[in-house]
Amino acid sequence: MKQYLKQDEWRIIEEGFDPDHHKASESIFSLGNGQMGQRANFEEAWSGPTLQGSYIAGVYYPDKTRVGWWKNGYPEYFAKVLNSPNWIGINVTVDGEMLDLFKAQKVDNFERILDMKNGVLSRRFSVILNNGKRLTVKTDRFLSMERPETGVVKYTMTPNEDCKIIFTPYINGDVENEDANYDEKFWNILETNAVLNKADLLCQTKKLDFRVSYAMETELVGAEASEEQPFSDELHSGNHIPVLASKGKEISLTKYVGVANSMNHEKDELLSVARKKASEAKTLGYDTLLKEQIAHWNEIWEHSDIKIKGDIAAQQGIRFNIFHLNQTYTGEDERLNVGPKGFTGEKYGGSTYWDTEAYCIPFFLMTSPQKVVRNLLIYRYKHLRKAIENAEKLGFTNGAALYPMVTMNGEECHNEWEITFEEIHRNGAIAFAIHNYIRHTGDEKYLEEYGLEVLIGIARFWSQRATFSHDKKKFVILGVTGPNEYENNVNNNWYTNKIAQWCLNYAREASEIVKKNNPGRFSEITKKVNMDPPTEMGVWKSVAGNIHLPYNEEEEVFLQQDGFMDKEQIMADELSPSVRPLNQHWSWDRILRSCFIKQADTLQGMYLFEEEFDTETIRRNFKFYEPRTVHESSLSPCVHNILAARIGDLDKAYEMYLRTSRLDIDDYNREVHEGLHITSMAGTWMSIVEGFGGKRVYKDGKLRLYPIIPEQWKEYSFRIRFRRHDLEVRVDQEQVEIISHAKDEATLTLYDKEISIPAGKSVTIPLNIKYHVKK
Incomplete structure (x- = not known):
């Protein structure tokens, strides 16, 4: 763990300047508003370690997959969440010396604060530059939740002596992705412009022709600018704003930015829209925009806040998770989804994993209007045709649908074979999300409109993926990877088989519901998908009723998969802390041969289908698997928390709650510098609401x-x-x-x-x- 942040109920606070923490803090203090996001990069120049990150929801780049050798069915590209042009930048020089905290002579009184209640990021520090100049700096910025195409930066300086300061607010199109497979840059800069107090930039992705425009207007308070110089070149636009600063007198530069993209506007209107947004923001002014921001977040917190008395670490943890969930996804646009890193980093690529259905939907079901979850489900419905094409590439027929492990537009864009081809349990999460939505809302009409078609495609996949074993006299599912990714290419993963069985049964049940409620619509759907209901539903019933679910008689537990007990049974507490996380210290071969579980797998199924199991069965399985689980997936602790609470093991439930809620704040897995674990944050909410x-x-x-x-x-x-x-x-x-x-x-x-x-x-x-x- 890396514990350097101060505990506070409503704020994340970093006191003291340490460049070694900077990349982690860039993730933790990130901002977003559903339409765009920004890592907590400094506004002024920074020459130290950094992951620059500015993101536009839904905009991506299909970077060519990089693999050692090609396999049939491999996705052609890996979708990159793009680092977009930098709009927050404000370079500062003081008597010719560039302000750069990494190079400064001394930095004092450094404090960085994320105000989660109001969605505002602030910094305060004093600095002595190498030319001996001393000054104090305050910065505040937010992405407007009320106006999701607007961002604001307020940069305030107070010098300790008379000096010449040059502010250089700019927009920088010369950006790159840290994870680019072939070290290429992904943007064409089409246009840059600058006039007094204003600048803009229009850019285009080199593939797919996404376009984004940025426009800024500036406002100077506390001094008069002299000889302001607008500038623009092929990649940048901005203004040099010289100021003669007086000792002890505060000078503030506010930068109002409008951002427009081609998902929401016509391409030939983007610059005018961005300019209009920037101008409107400046007209309203910083204080009015801030009041709107505070009011909007108050409304969000009214319905989603969780209050804990007597435990500041626990309180800070849950609010941190809720804050990032709400600023990542607002439910207003059915084309968008909840990316695993949200607006905090590039890792994983793609915008959609099974995490959304398994973890995020329970959160949004209970805290948001019904339309928010409906939009998440419609997102998958609109990708059904692509899911069928994905299955066809792997040899499936007759409308069988395999939803992708990672996607932006419904196509599979993940290039690790053990996940792309084998982690097929994701199909089950999508079906379960439909069921989860309906049992919470009573909206059975969703089945008629969208849901049944998805369920039929998924059931067709499972009925074809299962094969009959004459040895076991059961249907088996071979060569899979379950949620526990520390075991690949296994046979009869219990969770995969269990959710396949459930999907087949639920598809039959949903068919009967639609047939009863709206016979005409049922006939229309079956004709559309070329389905003979008695025949296909008979097959589904046969497979589901005879599927192999591994069980160990001696331990009286459901077995992770066939052959799990052949592994050496070592408990996780026998491991030295020096080899954790395992994936950063052990070879993959050694991990795969071990019994250690990356995340809840068998227990994941017991969580989803808890109705089917009595307390003692859950307890036996929990006591067997928990000691073997290393929780090196962010998705694991919350499920263990819920089941521990279920069996009355409050000590373990509390331990797992702190682990899930403070996973990123305390950097349990030593990877927060790559971005936050946004989707698992919903598991923190589940830990309290469904656990305790x-x-x-x-x-x-x-x-x-x-x-x-x-x-x-x-x-x-x-x-x-x-x-x-x-x-x-x-x-x-x-x-x-x-x-x-x-x-x-x-x-x-x-x-x-x-x-x-x-x-x-x-x-x-x-x-x-x-x-x-x-x-």
């Missing part, structure tokens, strides 16, 4: 709560939306209070007792500290 709060919605569509509380907390509370109801749950060491913010009566089950809460009222009952979800 015991929130469940089973197949019957009823809301259930089974709250427990760690001894480290005095109280916690969360708010959830469920169908027409808006409920707040407060839990302390003695009682549980359910408060209704709804307009009509809410009914739910609390500790297996059905209760009704009138609109605007609350119900309080004693905490049942020994209660488990199922007796």
Whole structure:
């Protein structure tokens, strides 16, 4: 772990200047607003280690896949999340000396603060330059949530003596990706312009013709500029703004930036739109834009905040995760999704993984309007044709659909064979998300409109991917990688087989629902997909009813996969800390031969299908797999937290909560410099609401709560939306209070007792500290 940040309930605080922390801080202090994002790069020059990162949602580059040798079915490209032109830059020279903290003589009183309540990033520091000049600097910036094509930077300096300062606000199109496979740059700069107090730039991706325009306007307060010099060349545009600064007098330069892209505007209008956005922002002024920002974030926090009393580390952790989730995805655009790094880094490429369906949808279901999750599901529906093409490339037929592991537009763009070809469980997460949405919302009409077509394609894939073993007299699924990526090319991964079985059964169930509710639409769908329902559904039933699910009689646990017990059974606590994380110290061969589990796998299935298992079965499996799990995937701790809480192991649940909530803040896996783990942040929310709060919605569509509380907390509370109801749950060491913010009566089950809460009222009952979800 790397613990250098101060604990605070609403802020992330870095005190003291250490260049060794800089790349990690660039990730942790990142900003976004759903449409664009920005790593916490310095505005002024910085010559030290850095990962420059400015990102536009949905804009990507199909970089040619780089592999040792080609295999049939390999994706042709790896989608790059593009580092876009740098719009935050403001170079500063003081009497001819460039301000660069990496080269400065001395830096004092350095403080960087991410105000999560209001979505504002600030810095404060004092510096002595190599020419002996002393000054203090304050910077503030935010990406407007209210105006998602607007960014603002306020740069304030106070010199300790009279001097000449030259501010150079600019837009820089000369950017590159750190992860470029062939070291090429991905942008063409089409146009640059600059006049007094204004500059702009229009750029185009070298493939696919995405276009983005940037325009800035500046405002100087506290001094008069002399001989301002606009400049532009092939790659840059900006203004040199000389100022004669007086000792002790504060000078502030505010930079208002408009950003427009071709996903949202006509290409020939981009510059005019960006200019208009910048001009509107300047007219409104910094203070008005900030008030809008604060009001917008207040509305977000009203519905998604989780409050914890008595544990600042836990409180900071959950708010950090909720903050980044909400600034990454707003649900306004069904073409967008929740990237695994969001707007914080380049790693992984692509915008969409199975993480969205398995982890993010539970968060958005409970904290956002219904349309947000519907848009996430429609995103996958619109990629169905591509999913069928992906399956066809691998030899599947008749409309079988294999959704990609990584995608931007529905095409597979991941180039590691063990994931591209084998991690097929992702199909199950997409089907389960449809079920999860419907059981929470009651929106069965979604099946008629979109969902059933997706489920049929997925069921066709599973029925073809399974083969009948005459030895086992069962259907088997061979050559797969489960969620636990520390085991590749295994046979009969329990989780994969289990979710395949569930998908086949749910596709049949969904077909019957649509047939009953809207026979005409059912007939239309089956004709469209060329389906003979009795025949195909008969096949699905046969495969699902006879699928092999590995089980160990001696341990009485579901077996990770065939042959798992052939491995040497060493526990994770026997490993030396010096070899962790394993993937940074061991060879891949050694990892694959070990019993160590990167992330919840068998337990992932028990989490999804908890209704099917009694408490003792969950306990046996948890006690078997938890000691073998190294949690070197960000997606792992939250599932272990939820199941630990389920079986009453509060110490383990609390340990896993801190690990998931502070994964990036404390850099558990020593990789935060590459970007944050955005999708797993939803797992932190799940850890409280589904773990300690015991929130469940089973197949019957009823809301259930089974709250427990760690001894480290005095109280916690969360708010959830469920169908027409808006409920707040407060839990302390003695009682549980359910408060209704709804307009009509809410009914739910609390500790297996059905209760009704009138609109605007609350119900309080004693905490049942020994209660488990199922007796």
